[in-house]
Amino acid sequence: MRAETATDRFYQIFVAAFEAWSDGQPYMRKEGRDGDFVQLAALQKRASSSSNPAWLTDEQFTRATRNYFASKLAGARTLADLAARFSIFWREPVDSFGKPLVVERSVGPGAATPAPATEFTWPHPECEKAFVIGRWPCADCDRDVRAWLARKT
Numbered sequence: 730m731r732a733e734t735a736t737d738r739f740y741q742i743f744v745a746a747f748e749a750w751s752d753g754q755p756y757m758r759k760e761g762r763d764g765d766f767v768q769l770a771a772l773q774k775r776a777s778s779s780s781n782p783a784w785l786t787d788e789q790f791t792r793a794t795r796n797y798f799a800s801k802l803a804g805a806r807t808l809a810d811l812a813a814r815f816s817i818f819w820r821e822p823v824d825s826f827g828k829p830l831v832v833e834r835s836v837g838p839g840a841a842t843p844a845p846a847t848e849f850t851w852p853h854p855e856c857e858k859a860f861v862i863g864r865w866p867c868a869d870c871d872r873d874v875r876a877w878l879a880r881k882t
Contacts, residue, residue, distance in 0.1 A: 739787075751806075763809060767809070
């Protein structure tokens with residue numbers, strides 16, 4: 730039996746999030762030269778050749794996956810797309826124009842300068858886990874995470 734690799738874990742994280750996002754529809758792998766595993770291998774190669782090769786962890790991939798599905802994107806969602814644009818989704822979810830989905834705040838009373846973008850946050854710590862594994866509702870706060878996410882995006 731083959732040992733589980735980072736590629737296997739990343740695929741499982743993505744598939745669980747896809748099935749939760751799509752109300753249980755199974756994920757159909759994208760094949761070919763620009764397919765899921767080709768793009769995932771390219772992402773891992775970029776990570777291994779960076780100055781900090783340990784930055785691509787399960788936690789970082791889960792964060793990017795969460796932001797990917799929280800984004801307002803047109804068209805199909807694929808692992809290949811997430812892997813190819815990982816650095817965008819690692820930071821934050823985006824709108825249909827690729828702009829960050831953040832709440833802008835003013836710094837100080839009457840100031841016109843926006844504060845730094847805030848990271849997308851879940852209403853309860855266990856809600857993110859519920860989203861990733863497709864458990865509805867959240868076990869701890871009994872919130873329907875899909876409905877909450879639909880209102881936020």
